[in-house]
Amino acid sequence: MRIITSDQFKVNYYYLMKRVVLLLWCLPFFCGAQKYHLPKGEKYQKIRFELVNNLMIIPIEVNGTELSFIFDSGVSKPILFNLSNQDSIQLKNVTEISLRGLGTGEPVKALSSKGNTFKIGDGWNNRQMLYVILDKELNFSPNLGIPVHGIIGYDLFRDFIVDIDYASRVIRFYDPELYSYKKRKNSETLPLAVRSKKSYIEGTVTYEDRDHVPVRLLLDTGSSDAIWLLEDEAKGLEIPDKHYEDFLGRGLSGEVYGKRTKINNIQIGHFVLNDAKAAFPHLGAFDLVSNLDDRNGSLGGELLKRFNIVFDYPNGKITLKKNRYFNTPFQYNMSGLDLQHNGLRYIAEKITNGQGVLLEKEKSFGDVQILFENTTRLSLVPEIIVSGIRAGSPADEAGLQEGDVILAVNGRSIYKYKLQEVMKMLNEKEGKRIQVLIERYNTSLKFSFVLKDIFK
Structure with a gap:
């Protein structure tokens, strides 16, 4: 624009x-x-x-x-x-x-x-x-x-x-002046602290020999992760023995790395989420953040989506009600692959019937198709590439490389699927064998690996 x-x-x-x-x-x-x-x-x-x-x-x-x-x-x-x-x-x-x-x-x-x-x-x-x-x-x-x-x-x-x-x-x-609170079954209203234009909630975390450590957490709907915790030995927040180094994302001032781990549970009010996905970002990533407001970490979208939530900043309250996502297992990147769109590419498919038409889907990265009757269909589709690989992961050990173009996963051509659906194919369940067809330097190559739980 x-x-x-x-x-x-x-x-x-x-x-x-x-x-x-x-x-x-x-x-x-x-x-x-x-x-x-x-x-x-x-x-x-x-x-x-x-x-x-x-x-x-x-x-x-x-x-x-x-x-x-x-x-x-x-x-x-x-x-x-x-x-x-x-x-x-x-x-x-x-x-x-x-x-x-x-x-x-x-x-x-x-x-x-x-x-x-x-x-x-x-x-x-x-x-x-x-x-x-x-x-x-x-x-x-x-x-x-x-x-x-x-x-x-x-x-x-x-x-x-x-x-x-x-x-x-x-x-x-x-409109806050016209809103009236209603009793919601299986819900709980808790205090919400709003400081420096951000909101915070109190909770506890349990992992290894640490039992119900109190934490003050930023509510961050703009994070796709579940839980971030800030390492602080004095408050009992130490990195668990079972962890691995991971790329956690990119902030306004650069990349953020940290230790990916799993905690026994996190409790907010009377709600308890077990085997929760967590990460301890390297503290150097916060050097340019002027005010952490005594926070001990943050809650992102992978945890927050398990609730229907009423944010009431004017009155300092938040209401949580668990929804159908509440007991969904937390998602881990077991393959070690990160993917992203990288422009468009043409694909050719043999067809038996068709009309010479031009089709385009709105709000997409391509999906333009040209059909020639009884011959070939040319489609301009999004190209998905490997944007990163975790060292020592199944995909890394199998030989995949950053920049590889993903063509198919377990025999399914990926251009038919959304990016997040392809990521799900690559991380479906522990022990599943994944076969990936890729293009590298105009050559098609096939790789195979087995998904594994890194914490076992």
């Missing part, structure tokens, strides 16, 4: 990120009073979202252009990125700034823009501030498999009571 500012400053595209644990802590930045409104007399706006890699993707109109945003409770102001030159979006009152966040790199350059109009359903804010990331390397879309243009969080949580139904993939933004 081509951006044209009111000062005629033009910004061309930005492409973001290597993998998808989405963790952005930005500098607080104020620009006067701004607030979201609902049409007079309406109690709420209902918005449907896509759930991709444990992240909520919602549609928002920015200055008349519809964009897709990750709904991220860990971010203060909206951030735009991944903009192409197909359309134009007018931004107002632009200045250049730097943003700091997670990672071991330097602050990133960005634009700050004031006075923008954001619409979510029939709700609106005519004085929304936003940032635009200028780093071409920051791009969530290849890792999620769908176009994503930005992230948004605190301003919506501040102005509404936010009811998230992960099971039905619906969010309701309620």
